[in-house]
Amino acid sequence: MSHSHSHNHSHTHDLNGRNLLISIILNIAITAAQVVGGLLSGSLALLSDALHNFSDVVSLIISYIANKLVRKKASLKRTFGYKRAEILAAFINASTLIIVAILLIVEAVERFQNPQQIESNLVIWLSVVAILGNGFSVLLLKQNADDNMNMKSAYLHLLTDMMASVAVLVGGLLMMFYQIWWIDSVLTFAIAIYLVVMGWDLLKNSFRVLMLFTPEATSIKAIVDDIQTIKPIKNVHHVHIWQLNEQEIHLEAHLDFTEDITLSQFVVILQQIEELVFNKYDINHINIQPEFGKLGDKDIIVQD
Known part of the structure; x- marks a missing residue:
């Protein structure tokens, strides 16, 4: 039996979809400009930034599709609908962040061993364009990045790319005034390390949700202890x-009662449990199996 709460996310999803679409168009333009500029100038940092921007385009498209799918209604064949589409998108996007970072590290090491002269003027102007474009996209997605993994994954792609462009700009200025050609490789390496750090946390969190792990902030022992204070519950196992996603936490449990209660009594107890776990632990869907005198394993965690 579940405790349902009505939330209207359609307006938010519409805004998210629109903002993602704007960001996709901007990043396609930035990527094209950086590829041309990187080839003309010989800048690895600019080409690596273009590669990351391309990954941004892919990640934004994935996020956009997930944003659309999540609004599809449940059906007989898909009883949860596509509620996990955005979590899956976040996992894919976090994975691409780390993959891109590894590729950049390899390229940076190779270029550091063989530094090349770079046309810094072009690097500077194109990095400024990328900073402005990605900065605008970051502002569009920032509002929903804290409470939605999908939007956070897209936001992180754009934020790290904006910071990468700032690093490219700094490198271009240093090359222009001081002819420090190896700075291009060093900055590329630094950008890549930052991508790994930012991507790992999101990858870990989305993986936990996909694997049905207990939410990190949730204590099963505390929940069980609280439920067992309700009479006439004997045991929670x-x-x-x-x-399920960022709006839904589900609880499933078996309750062993000290007496053979009626169905109407169970409904009253169930309502108490629903209010307890929702108000104290933000659990908004529960499924309880009542038992009396049933033999079997009464441990809190039972391997199915």
Whole structure:
């Protein structure tokens, strides 16, 4: 039996979809300009930034598709609908962040061993264009980045790319005034390390949700102890708690009662449990199996 809460996310999803579409168009333009500029100038940092921008385009498209899918209604064949589409998009996008970072590290090491003279003027102007374009996209997505993994993954792609462009700009200025050609490789390496750090946390969190792990902030032991204070509950066992998406946390458990209660009594107790776990632990969907005198494993966690 579940505790349902009505939330209207359609307006937010419409805004997210529009902002993602604007960001996709901007990043396609930036990527094209940086590829041409990187080839003409010989700048690895600019080409690496273009590669990252291309990954941004791919990640934004994935996020946009997930944003559309999540609004599809549940059906007999898809009882949860596409509620996990955005979590899956976040996992894919976090993975691409790390893959791109590894490619950049390899290229940076190779170029550092063989530094090349670079046309710094072109690097500077194109990095400024990228900073402005990505900066605008970052502002569009920032509002929903804290409470939506999908939007956060797109936001992180754009934020790290904007910072990468800032690094490219600094490198271009140093090359122009001081002819420090190896700075291009060093900055590329630094950008790549930053991508790994930013991508890992999102990859880990989205993986936890996809694997049905207990949310990190949720204590099963504390929840069980609280539920067992309700009379006439004797034991809470066979517990599963998982996060379906960023709006839904589900609890499934078996309750062993000290007496053979009626169905109407169970409904009253169920309402108490629903209010308890929702108000104290933000769990908004529960499924309880009542038991009396049933033999079997009564451990909190039972391997199915």
